[in-house]
Amino acid sequence: MFENRVLVVGDVMLDRHVHGHVRRISPEAPVPVVGLLGEVSTPGGAGNVAAGLAALGCDVALAGLIGPDVEGEALREALAAKGVAGPGLVERPGLATVSKTRILSEAHQQLLRLDRDGDRAAYAAFEDDLLAHALPMVGDASAVVLADYEKGVITPKVARAVIAECRRLGVPCVVDPKKVDFSPYAGATVVTPNQLEAERTAGRPLPDDDEAGRAAEELLSALGTDAMLITRGPQGMTLALPGAVHHVPSRTRDVADVTGAGDTVVAVMAACLGDGWPVLDACRLANTAAGIAVGRPGAYVVQAGELRAAWGGLSPKILDADAAARLLAEARRRGRRVVFTNGCFDILHAGHLSCLEGAKRLGDILVVGLNSDASVRELKGPSRPVIRQDDRAGLLAGLACVDVVVVFDDPTPIALIEAFEPDVLAKGGDYAIEDIVGADLVMARGGRVVAIPLVPGRSTTSILERRAG
Template sequence: MNERELLRVLDGLARPRVLIVGDLILDRYVDGEVSRISPEAPIPILAARSTEDRLGGACNVAANLRAMEAAVEILGVVGKDQIGMELLSLMRGIGIQTEGCVVDAERPTIEKTRMISGVHQILRVDWEKAHPIPAPIETGLLAKIDERVATAHAVILSDYGKGVLTRRVCQAVIAAARRARVPVLVDPKGSDYTRYAGATLVTPNRKEAEQAIGRRLASFDDLPDAARELMRIASLDCAVITLGGDGIYYLDANGGADRVPTQARKVFDVTGAGDTVIANLALGLGAGLELGVAVRLANHAAGIVVGRLGAASVTRAELRAALGERLTQRSKLLTQETLATALAEWRSEGRKIVFTNGCFDVLHAGHVQYLREARSQGDVLVVGVNDDASVRRLKGAARPVNAIDDRMYVLGALEMVDGVIAFPEDTPLRLVQEVTPNVLVKGEDWADKGVVGREWVEQHGGRVHLAHLLPGRSTTSILERAGQPPGAAGIARPNC
């Protein structure tokens, strides 16, 4: 499923009601600067500047769902303390229903304090009593489950191993969800997944999955058997395994499986990424999506959140913008099949098509000016790019500096470029004939050399335009300044 289809899904996505049961945590961030070491011990001194309190644990799952405009209720336990009051207030402030939360006067509200210097976390302090909740508190929580599950479209068990999700609580929630015929998703903890027996799916990361099945997942080939083993252990309908930088693997109830590559453009902090995944999976399943579609939306959302500091969430608008950006970028990177489709569409709209080509190995200002002038000759600019093998034949073994995928990606990011396609030949003649542009553009240094494809273009009513060159800019000079031997650069032109 591509970004265009995901955008349509997102635009039509309902706003289901999701119930979350799990460990409630307050995340506190202390930001400052480390400039010296303590004279008392070999430890850094943090000169604190500010503090920020955020929702953590199951509360962060709830925050992610609210950001995606779901209706959310949460069940959990807080202490009879100031931290607990603040945590409940933060949740209510963004529209999370907290009436089902139980107060335990003997148990402090869980607080995690992270000390941050610049972009680095230098220390975390946890205030908690991570033992199973006592029987009276468990009974109070159990009494609230059936009524709330009955009004939900999806249920999440967010297990941080802090004692709220006892076996009795897990089984009560799952049984109620089964009776109500709503999916129940589990973010698991520990190695005993029998506690989650009967759930719809679990979402362990690779390490957690290895712990649960008792063996390493050395390669992608190990994932199908691991997913089936998880489904067998806990009598699940499906399994989802998050793989960090390798994306997400899923196996559904009908045997459908896939590994969805990561969508992260930069990774700043993976804190809470699992919360974003399970929140968006529950959103999708609660809205009636198939698992594979929900996984793809969740994967895109997680790709955004890992670019932010600490536990964070993604709004519908942000997810839509990210999908739109990728759609714009990817739709420019053409294959033989999509080139034909794009050309037919542009011609049906009466657009004047411009074509140019080159290696575009190390992009510089001369390239940008050249491409901008090329684009000014028509309505649509298609750029043909020599693939890596043809660049080596033309330029020598040291080239290209940048591989074809990177060169195409960078070109596709330029606003004046409408389409980019690779070609394997030493000349672009076949591609010129395929495109048959209204205008064929080359640099003015080709005036006496014979522009490849000129005859074809002119025979079909088009023309050739020789673009001006920006003096003093060349790939050769860049590579020489970078320390590469001059001969390695070959003959440099602004479109090479």
Template sequence: MERKDLESLFTRAREVNALVIGDLMLDEYLWGKAERISPEAPVQVVDVTREDLRLGGAGNVVNNLVALGCQVAVCSVIGGDENGTHLRHAFTGKGVDISGVFEDPLRRTSKKTRVIAANQQIVRIDRESKDAISPEFEEKLLAFIASEASRFHVILVSDYLKGVLTGKVLAAITSAGRRLGIPVVVDPKGIDYAKYRGATILTPNRKEAEAASHMAITDEATLLKAGDKLLSSLDLDALLITRSEQGMSLFLQNAAPTHIPTVAREVFDVTGAGDTVLSVLSLGLACGLSMAEAAGIANVAAGIAVGKLGTSTVAPAEIIAEIGHGHPDSDAKIKNLDVLATIIAEEKAKGKRVVFTNGCFDLLHVGHVKYLQKSRTFGDLLIVGLNSDASVRGLKGETRPLIGQDERAHILAALDCVDYVVIFGEDTPLRLIETLQPLVLVKGGDYTPERVVGKEVVESYGGRVELVTFVDGKSTTNIIEKIRKCH
């Protein structure tokens, strides 16, 4: 996926309403130094210098979704204790809807304490409930799912086997997803995957897939057998097996598996990487991406997550930077209209004067460059609307363009005088002009003001049209004719 499309994805994330259902817990980190051995027993003494309390379990999935920009609601059962109160406050502080979180005074809210020294985990202490929730609270979850599921674009199931996701609750989730056409994305646990039957996609790691399929995964052949077995037996749309340094393998109904290689990176901590995969994959599906596209982005996000210590989130900017590192300067200038509109609104608020021009810019030549340099002098930012390949063919015939739209966009973006490039598919840039509302609209000197598309729009809010004369004899047509004569 290109950088501009990824930026649009995260722009759309603000409109995604996601429901997370699963086991909530707190992750406590005690950071310190271990420089001596206890005289009481042969163990290290950790001098704690910093304490950190984070949302864990399904709460880390919520954290990831919030970091990605989504609107999030959570559904679970917690204890009527201090840790449960802390969870509630943490969620409300992030703007998370907790109307589906129910407090059982007889239940213990899970808390995992990790003691870390010199970036190494010394010990983990678990205080938690593992019993299934009572029938009373099971009914509360079922009622919430029945009444509220329709308002969400995606449902995420985060199972840590702590008793919230009973068979009835899971059946209600998958049934609601199928009935409403909502993707149900599950991070599974245990060996009995029958309880997840009918989900849209499961995201087990290799060991979990081995346990659930009762097959050792030792090579590609056994991987394919295990994946096909789980996919077919559980009535899934897809299965995504995460394989650590070997990347991911995506299994789809009636299609060959797709293997997604990982990006080489130093691993500090795999804690929470599965939550990151679950969150990013779900966002992609909620925004209409294909399984393969969503899984590819989730793979990149997981690689970033394992480079961090502890349960951490991955920000959109980190994913964009990782995917767009090939051409960081030009990639950063090429935008889709939805993203560019937000950027330009912010720039206008700072008092920036926006200039707009458009064209095919096929076989960029000195005439184009001088035209764009002159256009830039009329304001503080120059936006170039670039005709798509289909649009160019409609305007200039089937033999054009000579250079594809992506290459033309990168060439334009490499110019210092150009601030942003946006590709459009219509014959005219009127929609771009109406959306961006530039102060100055520039066209070539071969136009008259009356023929400039968007003139009335720009002048309606006090803008103006500027005509710039092209360099004589410099045109794509002349270059093509010269090439024909010489060769």
């Protein structure tokens, strides 16, 4: 979607998610005993912003500080897995790599979080070392992000130096702030506080559009930025530009997890500004991306394909096979159970809905493989489908029980089953388990195959026959 180069400077950290099952309470203390099932490490903080940019197609450079420890090495590996090189990661003795470890139950409830924040003063002591790595990279960037999580990396000196270099070279600079005092961000292209951060800095509540607009204008004037963007969760976004305030309504329908939504916003804003988009258009695309991100569990990294589709008016649930495979692989690493089913779903009816809801009850994420128009014609004849594939995909995506829709051209979904590696394969109808396409693959990996009974008298064929009669 984007092909520019973006530099991210900020507090990098390692996010660990430890998954386990809870079956009993410890006899030693009134706490749950967690049986370890798996652990996932992902980039956090500025690293998550960098991962988001890489997923949008950007060439990403990342500058930050880490310690000479196992967490730092794990962070390098996690960044590489997301397509982010880390030549700007400065490793210094005496530093502890910032990390957050979340203990989660099978139901994905957070039981405990362990933070290793490091020493802010120790990090600040290496501000000159960080600038020596970061400033030479500004000239090669189309845009720069300052990702400040108040862990000690983005000192006032670092913020002012990076912003000044961006101004000198004409490179857009997007700031994700955490400081109460925004003055070190003066002169940036756009600063993107969330509502709580904006209220804390403005010194008053911002309960509605008018108050948010006034605060954004005040901050814009005080800091001399090109724009001020306040992200307000379900109330959308408020953007102040010189002489104008715009309120962009939220595009979120179902919220699964707001973690990382701010990272998504700054990543998309930087990618857009680096491509020369007007700030208001960049804000609107960032708003669309945030709506996708909060609809997924965890700090979800929005993919270019799904953002492109959502920007074009399609549901973000409709993905191509590659994007879906990445999403599902990440979901499995987080301990979520993936269910796959497939069909033509031509004239969606109550029988379809019953099967889909039954399939969703078998796991956490339901993926529907949808036969394309060409595939349906091959299977059903030249008079089918009645409903074209984009409309069928949109109807399926509108169902609460469906999480992902992937259209495929082949007569069978075997290629999708191989790529997605579902934990459960479900199929509606009176099939013998061994006759369900892909059953052997799923069972060979230890998965389940389930035939869901049909609702009597409910089928597309019977609907068409009644119409013809």
